[in-house]
Amino acid sequence: MTGGLINILKPPGMTSHDVVSFVRRxxxxxxxxxxxxxxxxxxxxxxxxxxxxTRMLEYMTDCDKSYRVELTIGYETDTGDDTGTITHSIDCIMPAQSQIEEVLSSFLGTIEQVPPMYSAIKIQGKKLYELARAGITVERQARKITIHEINLLKVNEKSILFDVTCSKGTYIRSLCTDIGAKINCPVVMSFLVRTRVGSFEIGQAVTLEEISTNSESAILPVDHALEYMPKIILxxxxxxxxxxxxTIxxxxxxxxxxxxxxxxxHEDVLIGIGQKKEKAAVIIPIKVLMSGQP
Incomplete structure (x- = not known):
């Protein structure tokens, strides 16, 4: 095996690193x-x-992502989800569905978002979640993100279920917190499933059990992750x-x-990643796959 990609359905209760360790073994x-x-x-x-x-991982993180999200009203935690310690709670009345739809649509487009303390962003060499676990809170700079789609699915007495498609760098926990601020109620993200990363769809994802049973059939070609890029045949x-x-x-x-x-x-084999030079009729090699394989 020379390499490839796997669209894994990560189960709850495992870290992403746990999944990588499983694949290594x-x-x-x-x-x-x-x-x-x-x-x-x-x-x-x-x-x-x-x-x-793995040389292609940097190009896989630029893709848009889609999620199914549930937020629960009435309390908030230090982590922004329901696994954290409750820091504040009040009785809240769920707004009307029309108001919720209006609030959700207000996030469409390019917006600024403050990353949560429980994130892997580094400040002065320390990851934010490491500082948070030590009881330290630091000021975070807002970052520009893009919400491409956001659709309300269901409203219950205490929860809101919605789908969202967003740019890289979007923190869904922060999005839930910001929604809570607009409906004037503390909230937590109580459920999250990532349904898509670029061309990787949840409908085609394989479980760890399926990988254990037939490991070779789970492997996808590397250009599966690059379908968002225009294709050039030389x-x-x-x-x-x-x-x-x-340069060509x-x-x-x-x-x-x-x-x-x-x-x-000319044989339709992936040989690398190029970049069109702005205002010039040339393509610059960015990453070359000498053997035609990653």
Whole structure:
């Protein structure tokens, strides 16, 4: 096996690192990595790269992600989800469905979001969750994120269920907290399933049990993770130049704002990642796969 990807259905109760350790043992590989950490209590799609395919992980984290989320009203915790210590609680009356829909739609588009203290973001060399566990709270800078879609599914007396599709870097716990602020009630994220990471869909995800039973059938080709990039097929001569790290000509325009490109040789084999140089008719090699494999 030269490498590949697995669309894993992470179960609740395991860390993303636990899943990576399981894959290492199953496939007898040291080089294994994942794209997009999921909280231990959360379930859903966790893309995992095997062997030399780990070189592509940086391109897998740029994808949009989709989630199914439940938030519960009436209390908040130090972690923002229902696994933390309750810090505040009050009796709340659930707003009308029309008001909830209006609040949810107010988050559509590019917004600013403050990351939660319980996150892996580093400040002065320390991860925020390490500081939080030590009882230290620090000021966090708001970051720009994009909410592409957000749809209300169900409203109960104490909970709201919705689907959201968002850009990388979005913290769903923070989104729930911000929703709570707009409905004037403390909330926690009480349920989270990631349903999609780029082209990795939950409907095609495999369980750990399925991997244990038939490990080879779970492996996907590496370009499965790159389908969001435009595809370019080169002639044999130009592909050879690209594989030697040379800038190559292109007739592509700058329209559409495309940046990264997946590059294939004349036999339709992935040979690397390129980047269209702005206002120039050339593609610059960004990552070259010399053997045609990751």
């Amino acid at each position: 199953t496939y007898h590989l040291k080089r294994v990595g994942h794209a997009g950490t999921l909280d231990p209590a959360a379930a859903g799609v966790l893309p995992v790269a095997l062997g030399p395919a 002639s044999q001569e130009v592909a050879k130049a690209f594989k030697h790290g040379q 000509p292109t007739t592509m325009s700058d329209e559409g704002g495309q940046n990264l490109l997946r590059i294939y040789d």
